[in-house]
Amino acid sequence: MSKMEVFRAILDGYYSNILWFREKLIPPGKTAILETLKVVGHVTTIEAIRSNMPSKPRDVIVKDPCLPFHLKGSRTGILFTHGFGSSPETFRELATFLHKETGFTCRAVRLEGHGTSVQDLERTNFLDWYKSIEFHYDELAEEVDEIIMLGHSMGSTLSLLFSAFHPVKAIVAISPPIKLHRPDAKFLPLITWFKRYWPTKKSEVASYQKRGHYYYSRRALKGVINLFDLMRVTRKKLHKVKAPIFSCVGLKDTRVNKENMALLELLVSSEKVEVSYFPESYHSIHHGDEKELLYSKILEFITRETKTE
Amino acid sequence: MNEEAPQTKERVICDKCGTILHEKIDGHKSLTDIEEKYVSVARGRKFKWYVTPANLLLTCLFIAGIDYVTEPNEAKFNLDWAVWPIIGIIFLFLAAALLSKRPESFWVMGPLIFIELIIFLYAMDIAYGSNDGIFGLDWSQIPILFLLIFGFAIPLVSKLGFETPTIDEKFDRMVGDE
Numbered sequence: 001m002s003k004m005e006v007f008r009a010i011l012d013g014y015y016s017n018i019l020w021f022r023e024k025l026i027p028p029g030k031t032a033i034l035e036t037l038k039v040v041g042h043v044t045t046i047e048a049i050r051s052n053m054p055s056k057p058r059d060v061i062v063k064d065p066c067l068p069f070h071l072k073g074s075r076t077g078i079l080f081t082h083g084f085g086s087s088p089e090t091f092r093e094l095a096t097f098l099h100k101e102t103g104f105t106c107r108a109v110r111l112e113g114h115g116t117s118v119q120d121l122e123r124t125n126f127l128d129w130y131k132s133i134e135f136h137y138d139e140l141a142e143e144v145d146e147i148i149m150l151g152h153s154m155g156s157t158l159s160l161l162f163s164a165f166h167p168v169k170a171i172v173a174i175s176p177p178i179k180l181h182r183p184d185a186k187f188l189p190l191i192t193w194f195k196r197y198w199p200t201k202k203s204e205v206a207s208y209q210k211r212g213h214y215y216y217s218r219r220a221l222k223g224v225i226n227l228f229d230l231m232r233v234t235r236k237k238l239h240k241v242k243a244p245i246f247s248c249v250g251l252k253d254t255r256v257n258k259e260n261m262a263l264l265e266l267l268v269s270s271e272k273v274e275v276s277y278f279p280e281s282y283h284s285i286h287h288g289d290e291k292e293l294l295y296s297k298i299l300e301f302i303t304r305e306t307k308t309e
Numbered sequence: 310m311n312e313e314a315p316q317t318k319e320r321v322i323c324d325k326c327g328t329i330l331h332e333k334i335d336g337h338k339s340l341t342d343i344e345e346k347y348v349s350v351a352r353g354r355k356f357k358w359y360v361t362p363a364n365l366l367l368t369c370l371f372i373a374g375i376d377y378v379t380e381p382n383e384a385k386f387n388l389d390w391a392v393w394p395i396i397g398i399i400f401l402f403l404a405a406a407l408l409s410k411r412p413e414s415f416w417v418m419g420p421l422i423f424i425e426l427i428i429f430l431y432a433m434d435i436a437y438g439s440n441d442g443i444f445g446l447d448w449s450q451i452p453i454l455f456l457l458i459f460g461f462a463i464p465l466v467s468k469l470g471f472e473t474p475t476i477d478e479k480f481d482r483m484v485g486d487e
Contacts, residue, residue, distance in 0.1 A: 125476060127483060165484045229476050236477075237486075 065089050065214050066115025068136065071096070073105040076169070076306055077144035080108040081133055083153030084227055085200070085216040086208075087115045090152070094286050097295050102302060105144050109136045111155070113223070115214060118197060122220035126158070126230040133162050148302060149243075152286060153177060153256070154227055156247075157234050160268075164240035170305040172298055173247040175283050177231055178238075178260045178267070185228050192221045211287060235267060244272035246301040248294065250281030274301060365402055369395045393433055400429060416468040423460030427453050 066087035078098060080091040088108035095106040112132045113124035140147060146169040151159035156173035163171050197218040208215035245268060249258050261275045276297055281288040286295075376391035383389065404422045408415060434440075434449040443450060474482070 127476070127479060130480070130483070165486070226476075233477055233480055 060116055060120055062110065062115045063087075063214050065212065066110060068110040069095070069106075069108050071099045071106040072143075073099055074103045075105075075143075075145045076102070076148070077105040077107060077140045077146070078148045078150055078302070079133070079137060079140055079159075080106065081149070081151035081155030081159050082108070082111065082114065083151075083155050084223065085114065085121070085219060086152075086155075087214045090208075090211075090213050090284075090287070091150075093291075094150075094295060094298070098299065098302065101299055102306075104148075104302075105140065107136055107140045109133050109155075111158075118216050118218050118220050121216065122196065122222045124223070125226045126233070129154075129158055129230075130162065133158060134166075137162070137166060146306070148172065148305070150174075150298070151176070153283065154230065157230055160241055160245075160264075161230070161234045161237055163243055164237045168243045170302065171241070171243050171245045172301065173245060173264070174285055174294070175249050175253060175256045176247060176260060176264060177227070177256045178235060178263045179231060180228070180255065181259075185224075188221055188225050188228075192225070196221060198224075207287075235263075238264070238267035239269050241268045242270055244274075244301075244305050245270050246274045246276070246298065248276040248278060248285060248297070250278045250283060250285050250288065250290075252279075252281060253283045255283050361402070365398055369398060396429065400425065416464065420461040420465045423456050426460070427456050430456075 066089060068088045069092065078095070080088065080095055082088055082090055088110050091108045095108060098104060099106045109132055111124075112128035113121035137147065147167075148170045149159035149163055149168050150172040151157070152174040154177065156171075156176035157178065159171055160173060160176060162168075197220055199218050200216060205215050205217050245264070247261055247264055249256055249261055251258065258277060261277075265273045265275065276294075278285050278288070278290045278294065281290045281294075285291065372394050373388060373391045376388050379389075381389065384392075404418075404425075407418055430449045430453055431446070434446050438447040440447060446453075480486075
């Protein structure tokens with residue numbers, strides 16, 4: 001913890017008072033009077049110190065296996081969005097498959113705060129994640145005419161939210177959390193006062209590492225709060241989604257259950273909503289035993305949707 | 310068609326103003342000026358945990374020593390006045406240690422620290438003098454009132470009443486869906 005941060009925290013409580021005094025005591029339009037007042041030195045000094053303070057030190061270097069990737073192809077693009085704590089590399093296999101079969105341009109997004117450090121993730125919120133998708137969407141839109149959004153878990157929720165405000169050809173949502181029934185989640189802001197990180201299940205991290213993918217060994221609880229915020233906002237905005245949707249969930253998934261599919265169908269305005277269940281799969285269907293079946297279903301859906309016009 | 314294009318870009322954007330600090334192309338991991346700053350902050354000189362308490366203890370011993378060798382040595386342990394600066398040093402150390410651990414909690418701890426300071430002043434006032442003023446105070450009414458209002462009440466009210474947009478409102482503003 002740097003000294004400047006301590007100093008910033010000390011100043012924070014008084015800064016609003018200084019601004020308030022300055023606004024109330026100096027008549028509007030006569031702020032030049034400040035220049036002549038002795039107090040101006042302190043006010044401007046505090047403002048200058050506050051605005052020039054460095055941000056919290058954090059590891060912002062993106063780890064090697066977490067960089068976004070881009071497979072150049074035809075004028076139709078697929079934008080892949082990974083899940084919470086994960087990385088774009090988890091889509092390498094699926095993207096390569098779809099790229100080979102369809103020839104579409106495939107691009108995988110790295111969400112802000114992912115692939116760096118858990119401290120970096122803690123500082124981000126879902127607005128930053130949304131901006132990450134927006135950045136890659138704009139880059140991809142320069143190369144292609146139509147874009148299909150594809151996401152897993154939190155990435156699929158973000159894709160759905162993004163599709164409410166951007167033109168997309170279709171949406172593929174793998175295990176999308178729309179509403180998680182976790183009554184304990186409301187205590188998370190309180191828990192973050194005492195505990196900032198929660199260890200991820202060792203088996204889960206091991207399964208990612210086995211596949212050569214990077215995954216945080218701890219979960220930033222502020223990030224989890226953001227995930228719940230994201231779901232709440234998405235539920236409010238889903239009525240604006242009009243693109244065709246293919247959504248699927250594993251029946252052995254302990255996080256996202258099949259009620260989410262019903263909720264998704266209920267809330268969106270899309271005319272076509274295809275829902276598929278995978279009885280032998282867990283949360284990461286695209287890495288599970290039924291991945292070939294999922295790949296073929298996604299391929300079928302994408303081919304059908306891009307051929308309709 | 311199947312070749313992998315190397316033009317994947319990564320942007321690092323300033324948290325405050327939103328300006329692009331640097332762009333990274335396909336895993337090129339050069340440190341920017343800003344990142345070097347982060348590194349320089351993180352590389353600050355580190356001491357073992359006992360250095361600061363030990364130095365403060367030595368300072369307290371020095372103060373106590375001065376009191377001990379000077380007259381009149383009538384109070385307990387032959388100390389007349391040194392107990393007050395020693396308590397003050399311990400109090401400041403504890404406050405600084407707490408703040409450096411959790412600086413974001415200053416808006417809770419700050420007012421509490423001022424309350425502690427008020428108690429300290431009150432105790433010092435009560436310990437000496439005739440104690441015939443309001444609440445038995447002789448000289449500390451004005452500093453206590455000052456700390457109570459400017460150190461406790463105003464920062465607390467301002468912080469609690471600070472209007473911050475919710476994340477839903479921020480999102481609506483960002484996508485222009487207000």
